[in-house]
Amino acid sequence: MVGAAKAIAALNEHGGFLLADGAGAGKTRQMLVAAAAQTARGKKVLLVAPAGIIKPDWKKNTIAGSVGKDGAAMGMELKLNKGDQPMLPGEVHVTTYEQLVKIKDRIDKDTVVMFDEAHGLKNATSNR
Numbered sequence: 001m002v003g004a005a006k007a008i009a010a011l012n013e014h015g016g017f018l019l020a021d022g023a024g025a026g027k028t029r030q031m032l033v034a035a036a037a038q039t040a041r042g043k044k045v046l047l048v049a050p051a052g053i054i055k056p057d058w059k060k061n062t063i064a065g066s067v068g069k070d071g072a073a074m075g076m077e078l079k080l081n082k083g084d085q086p087m088l089p090g091e092v093h094v095t096t097y098e099q100l101v102k103i104k105d106r107i108d109k110d111t112v113v114m115f116d117e118a119h120g121l122k123n124a125t126s127n128r
Contacts, residue, residue: 003019003027003030004029004030004033004034007019007030007031007033007034008033008034008037011034011037011038011112012041017034019031027116028066028067028070028116029070029074031047031114031116032067032070032071032074032076032092033074034114035047035076035092035112035114036074036076036092038112039089039090039091039092040090042089042090042110043089043090043110043111043112044087044088044089044090044091044093044108044110044111044112045091045092045093045111045112045113045114046081046087046093046094046095046103046107046111046112046113046114047067047078047092047093047094047095047114047116048094048095048096048097048100048113048114048115048116049067049094049095049096049097049115049116049117050096050097050116050117051096051097051098053065053066053067053116053117054067054068054094054096054116055068056080056082056094056096057080058080058082061079061080062080063078063080063094067094067116071092076092077091077092078092078093078094079091079092079093079094080093080094080095081093081094081095081099081103082095082096082099082102082103083095083099083101083102083103083106084102086106087103087106087107087111089110097121
């Protein structure tokens with residue numbers, strides 16, 4: 001996965017990356033590979049995605065959709081978080097855009113934040 005390798009290198013060297021491949025190119029898996037690489041470095045990772053994409057079940061603490069399926073296939077433990085639990089180094093937490101406001105104060109210099117479907121972050125009046 002060349003895209004994942006480039007994302008990891010960009011994160012390590014520049015502190016960020018933009019993954020803008022077309023539909024069906026494996027962006028979710030590349031994002032998860034980059035997240036795993038950051039947790040291996042002792043970072044906290046927060047993946048933010050639209051609720052319609054991850055289909056969170058807050059009561060069961062489960063994630064569906066490609067993030068949940070790909071994470072499970074890759075053997076990753078993804079923690080659903082709506083701001084009610086701490087984020088610890090080496091963990092990958094998943095939240096929705098709607099819940100981000102509740103978790104934003106837990107984000108610090110040791111947290112890597114990744115946005116899925118970031119084109120929804122257009123401006124302050126956007127729906128997301």
